[in-house]
Amino acid sequence: MAGAAAGTAHLCTRCPSLLMSSSMSTLRYAARRLALAPVASLASSSSQSRGGISRVRLMGVLASTRPSLGGIRTTMEPCARRELSSSVRAKVIESGSAVVEESAEVEPVPSSSVPEFKKRLRIAEIKGGEDGGLRLVGQTMTVRGWVRTCRLQKTFTFIEVNDGSAVSNIQAVVGSDVEGYDKIEAGLVNTGASVAIEGVLVESQGSKQKVELKATKLTLVGGTDPASFPIQKKKLSREYLRSVAHLRPRTNTFGAVARVRTALAFATHQFFREHGFVWVASPIITASDCEGAGEQFCVTTLIPSSHEDPKTPLSKVPTTKDGLIDWSQDFFGKPAFLTVSGQLNGETYATALCDVYTFGPTFRAENSNTTRHLAEFWMIEPELAFADLKDDMACATAYLQYVVKYVLENCKEDMEFFDKWVEKDIVTRLTNVVEKPFVHVTYTEAVELLQKAKKKFEFPVKWGADLQSEHERYLTEVAFSGNPVIVTDYPKVLICQTI
Amino acid sequence: MAGAAAGTAHLCTRCPSLLMSSSMSTLRYAARRLALAPVASLASSSSQSRGGISRVRLMGVLASTRPSLGGIRTTMEPCARRELSSSVRAKVIESGSAVVEESAEVEPVPSSSVPEFKKRLRIAEIKGGEDGGLRLVGQTMTVRGWVRTCRLQKTFTFIEVNDGSAVSNIQAVVGSDVEGYDKIEAGLVNTGASVAIEGVLVESQGSKQKVELKATKLTLVGGTDPASFPIQKKKLSREYLRSVAHLRPRTNTFGAVARVRTALAFATHQFFREHGFVWVASPIITASDCEGAGEQFCVTTLIPSSHEDPKTPLSKVPTTKDGLIDWSQDFFGKPAFLTVSGQLNGETYATALCDVYTFGPTFRAENSNTTRHLAEFWMIEPELAFADLKDDMACATAYLQYVVKYVLENCKEDMEFFDKWVEKDIVTRLTNVVEKPFVHVTYTEAVELLQKAKKKFEFPVKWGADLQSEHERYLTEVAFSGNPVIVTDYPKVLICQTI
Numbered sequence: 001m002a003g004a005a006a007g008t009a010h011l012c013t014r015c016p017s018l019l020m021s022s023s024m025s026t027l028r029y030a031a032r033r034l035a036l037a038p039v040a041s042l043a044s045s046s047s048q049s050r051g052g053i054s055r056v057r058l059m060g061v062l063a064s065t066r067p068s069l070g071g072i073r074t075t076m077e078p079c080a081r082r083e084l085s086s087s088v089r090a091k092v093i094e095s096g097s098a099v100v101e102e103s104a105e106v107e108p109v110p111s112s113s114v115p116e117f118k119k120r121l122r123i124a125e126i127k128g129g130e131d132g133g134l135r136l137v138g139q140t141m142t143v144r145g146w147v148r149t150c151r152l153q154k155t156f157t158f159i160e161v162n163d164g165s166a167v168s169n170i171q172a173v174v175g176s177d178v179e180g181y182d183k184i185e186a187g188l189v190n191t192g193a194s195v196a197i198e199g200v201l202v203e204s205q206g207s208k209q210k211v212e213l214k215a216t217k218l219t220l221v222g223g224t225d226p227a228s229f230p231i232q233k234k235k236l237s238r239e240y241l242r243s244v245a246h247l248r249p250r251t252n253t254f255g256a257v258a259r260v261r262t263a264l265a266f267a268t269h270q271f272f273r274e275h276g277f278v279w280v281a282s283p284i285i286t287a288s289d290c291e292g293a294g295e296q297f298c299v300t301t302l303i304p305s306s307h308e309d310p311k312t313p314l315s316k317v318p319t320t321k322d323g324l325i326d327w328s329q330d331f332f333g334k335p336a337f338l339t340v341s342g343q344l345n346g347e348t349y350a351t352a353l354c355d356v357y358t359f360g361p362t363f364r365a366e367n368s369n370t371t372r373h374l375a376e377f378w379m380i381e382p383e384l385a386f387a388d389l390k391d392d393m394a395c396a397t398a399y400l401q402y403v404v405k406y407v408l409e410n411c412k413e414d415m416e417f418f419d420k421w422v423e424k425d426i427v428t429r430l431t432n433v434v435e436k437p438f439v440h441v442t443y444t445e446a447v448e449l450l451q452k453a454k455k456k457f458e459f460p461v462k463w464g465a466d467l468q469s470e471h472e473r474y475l476t477e478v479a480f481s482g483n484p485v486i487v488t489d490y491p492k493v494l495i496c497q498t499i
Numbered sequence: 500m501a502g503a504a505a506g507t508a509h510l511c512t513r514c515p516s517l518l519m520s521s522s523m524s525t526l527r528y529a530a531r532r533l534a535l536a537p538v539a540s541l542a543s544s545s546s547q548s549r550g551g552i553s554r555v556r557l558m559g560v561l562a563s564t565r566p567s568l569g570g571i572r573t574t575m576e577p578c579a580r581r582e583l584s585s586s587v588r589a590k591v592i593e594s595g596s597a598v599v600e601e602s603a604e605v606e607p608v609p610s611s612s613v614p615e616f617k618k619r620l621r622i623a624e625i626k627g628g629e630d631g632g633l634r635l636v637g638q639t640m641t642v643r644g645w646v647r648t649c650r651l652q653k654t655f656t657f658i659e660v661n662d663g664s665a666v667s668n669i670q671a672v673v674g675s676d677v678e679g680y681d682k683i684e685a686g687l688v689n690t691g692a693s694v695a696i697e698g699v700l701v702e703s704q705g706s707k708q709k710v711e712l713k714a715t716k717l718t719l720v721g722g723t724d725p726a727s728f729p730i731q732k733k734k735l736s737r738e739y740l741r742s743v744a745h746l747r748p749r750t751n752t753f754g755a756v757a758r759v760r761t762a763l764a765f766a767t768h769q770f771f772r773e774h775g776f777v778w779v780a781s782p783i784i785t786a787s788d789c790e791g792a793g794e795q796f797c798v799t800t801l802i803p804s805s806h807e808d809p810k811t812p813l814s815k816v817p818t819t820k821d822g823l824i825d826w827s828q829d830f831f832g833k834p835a836f837l838t839v840s841g842q843l844n845g846e847t848y849a850t851a852l853c854d855v856y857t858f859g860p861t862f863r864a865e866n867s868n869t870t871r872h873l874a875e876f877w878m879i880e881p882e883l884a885f886a887d888l889k890d891d892m893a894c895a896t897a898y899l900q901y902v903v904k905y906v907l908e909n910c911k912e913d914m915e916f917f918d919k920w921v922e923k924d925i926v927t928r929l930t931n932v933v934e935k936p937f938v939h940v941t942y943t944e945a946v947e948l949l950q951k952a953k954k955k956f957e958f959p960v961k962w963g964a965d966l967q968s969e970h971e972r973y974l975t976e977v978a979f980s981g982n983p984v985i986v987t988d989y990p991k992v993l994i995c996q997t998i
Binding site (some may be wrong): 112113114115116117118119120122124144145146163164165194196221245246247248249250254255258259261262265266269270273274275276278279280281283284285297298299300301302303310311312313314315317319323324325327331332334335338348349351352353354355356360361363365367375376378385386390391393394395397398399437438439440486 | 614643663693720747757758765769772777782816826833834847864866877884885889892894896938
């Protein structure tokens with residue numbers, strides 16, 4: 001926990017508002033690799049709270065799992081930084097669920113059931129739907145989130161609060177008689193401040209939203225200094241945001257990316273599960289190489305480096321008497337690398353379980369600083385048994401249409417945000433992917449199409465040359481009117497170039 | 500592809516039956532990290548088939564995504580080893596979906612729509628359900644999978660086929676007049692062989708199953724040599740299976756683990772999504788350390804190692820003039836490590852999006868060879884904003900009950916297999932987790948309970964000492980009659996020991 005505290009302190013140094021402005025809890029569950037038994041053995045957990053040191057240990061009928069079996073383990077380390085509540089002991093919220101069978105052997109001792117875990121009402125739910133929230137008018141609710149803007153006017157203060165569930169904020173109207181108004185007067189409720197606002201949902205007088213929150217109580221969880229808080233309401237460059245990476249998620253763009261990415265990942269798992277695929281968590285650290293050597297990261301404990309002191313004398317690396325690095329003293333007793341592909345593992349599972357997929361991080365140590373190269377990325381690798389190229393194309397098409405449709409339906413506001421601010425017409429183009437049939441042509445047919453085109457290309461079209469972006473765009477946008485296109489049967493020489 | 504082929508050849512050397520016995524396709528989609536735009540830019544893909552070299556490139560309306568935006572990318576590299584079909588060009592299966600709008604600008608060229616991707620009928624579906632498959636009697640179907648046993652009898656041959664969708668096999672009854680029977684006579688259809696059997700589902704005469712497949716055609720996809728195929732129908736030790744790791748998935752245990760693990764992972768994503776959590780793919784390669792230094796793997800390109808030649812002269816590692824390792828020449832310009840926790844990243848997202856979770860691989864370079872330590876494991880770390888210890892416990896309880904219930908309901912046969920062969924009574928114990936309320940006691944209360952117990956413990960119970968497994972078992976099994984127990988408020992001294 002010392003390490004975590006140090007890391008946190010580091011973040012605090014960069015921006016004092018980060019941890020002050022939130023009350024947060026951490027749980028941690030570890031599902032260990034290479035598990036043999038499908039049981040969750042609940043090991044230890046710890047918790048550090050403001051009111052006092054508190055350690056939680058969860059044990060269950062599972063605790064009797066024989067250790068020799070290995071097993072998928074679940075460890076839980078809650079780390080609560082509680083500000084809204086100082087009680088360490090959980091109270092029974094619903095007495096109905098607090099029935100605990102008492103053993104005849106021991107006298108009853110104080111104990112309580114764990115309360116029900118309820119989904120909170122979030123801004124996305126309040127303002128979502130056709131009516132923009134009108135169905136909830138009259139209801140009392142508490143909105144918790146971060147202030148986007150705070151405008152003081154004569155009789156009322158208007159606070160725009162965002163809770164990360166949507167691009168949309170909710171507008172809270174705070175009268176000077178509201179409990180907690182003194183925090184506004186003291187100048188503590190600024191952009192970035194963390195607040196909890198209780199109130200009644202009412203029809204909005206403004207034209208920008210259907211509903212707003214008429215506040216009855218304002219709680220300042222953590223204030224910000226407007227002179228130093230880096231994320232103000234203005235357009236910030238991505239380069240600048242890299243320098244305050246811990247606060248990037250507070251921007252509309254990064255929030256929307258996180259939500260869309262979550263939706264894409266979930267839709268990916270759901271698509272493959274619906275089609276009977278088994279997920280294979282292929283090893284990340286590996287001694288095998290799918291793609292040819294020379295582009296992998298080495299994973300080692302031979303170099304005695306630490307965060308505190310990165311000064312590492314070369315002489316500390318163990319060697320053989322020939323002056324070679326002594327791999328036998330490395331963690332795995334031989335060179336180990338980060339995976340470039342889970343394909344080989346996927347294949348061994350596909351030849352036993354038929355249809356499988358990997359979905360995990362993948363690594364390339366290529367020093368190519370382009371928008372198409374990353375050192376670390378998440379990759380999906382389906383493996384189909386008893387399948388041919390036709391099935392491949394069908395699977396890829398169905399997968400793309402499924403996940404794109406899922407995102408268009410479930411991240412509507414985020415996609416509209418991207419359409420307006422990041423990538424014009426993206427919604428139309430993605431709708432084409434979902435609705436138009438995918439077209440399949442051979443490379444030779446594609447070249448014929450391009451040669452017949454009236455358009456002048458920058459790169460000349462000839463059989464045997466690679467297709468450039470301009471050619472691909474012409475095929476999809478002009479030749480096939482927006483239908484996605486799959487090109488097969490490339491000349492052998494081009495395959496050798498690109499693989 | 501050269502690398503992949505080499506890897507495959509390596510597997511083939513170890514077991515000639517692996518690739519011969521399957522027809523398989525590989526797709527690959529890469530969702531790159533640090534993505535900014537939520538668009539899938541379909542880059543290049545390739546395919547190598549038996550009939551000839553074939554490269555597939557999928558392009559779509561997405562291809563016009565501006566490269567400068569970065570983006571979540573999807574690359575697809577199908578690699579089909581087709582044995583059942585030699586056609587490279589996909590045919591239009593459903594003419595109804597083959598309507599392609601033609602552009603006015605160009606003359607029509609040959610093109611076809613990609614066929615629909617259909618879920619195949621698998622043994623789990625055939626034999627699943629209350630009636631054990633009787634509802635499908637009379638239907639014609641093709642079962643594809645691997646032979647578990649092949650018993651030649653006077654008039655019929657009985658082949659047990661498993662396709663990895665369940666522990667259960669399907670029994671195919673093959674008469675001597677069936678097309679492909681010559682393969683059986685030639686001694687090629689043995690344990691491990693890959694087959695496709697067409698037939699009619701009939702009521703079984705045997706008592707072990709309700710239905711069986713009356714074969715009309717047997718296709719041998721890949722045969723095995725019974726003298727050398729390592730996975731025969733007998734109990735194999737896990738130590739032995741490590742030596743034939745590429746064939747482990749063909750065993751009942753590893754197949755069941757893969758299916759249960761898939762279900763646990765899916766239920767995890769579904770639980771958090773239903774509760775409005777955002778998934779954070781926290782970086783795997785990192786320069787930060789959550790847990791204190793000294794236990795992380797170093798990720799580096801400073802050591803020029805390759806799979807072909809692991810002989811690495813120490814002198815090739817770049818140094819400064821002081822004899823220190825020159826980190827400025829490393830890939831990231833400074834020391835980098837594998838993550839031990841995504842917590843710090845999760846926290847920055849939780850203070851913007853409220854509730855988030857990480858679920859990804861995590862690494863510890865501790866050289867502890869116990870059943871509770873692994874160098875690489877997948878970990879779930881939820882982060883809750885505006886939450887306290889009570890919410891922590893509620894979340895952990897709800898999560899555990901959700902995923903355990905999901906597995907008990909969706910992996911019934913696998914769990915019964917584990918109950919019988921791996922971990923007696925696991926189903927009962929897990930049912931307790933789902934059905935009984937979780938109990939919450941403080942450490943002090945737990946110690947009181949243990950001191951009042953009539954049971955003699957190996958480790959003495961006293962306030963300030965850690966709780967041992969025997970104590971935890973007593974609390975859950977005796978004191979609370981099988982209810983899972985959460986213990987909080989540990990003495991500070993114990994927290995410092997365990998964190």
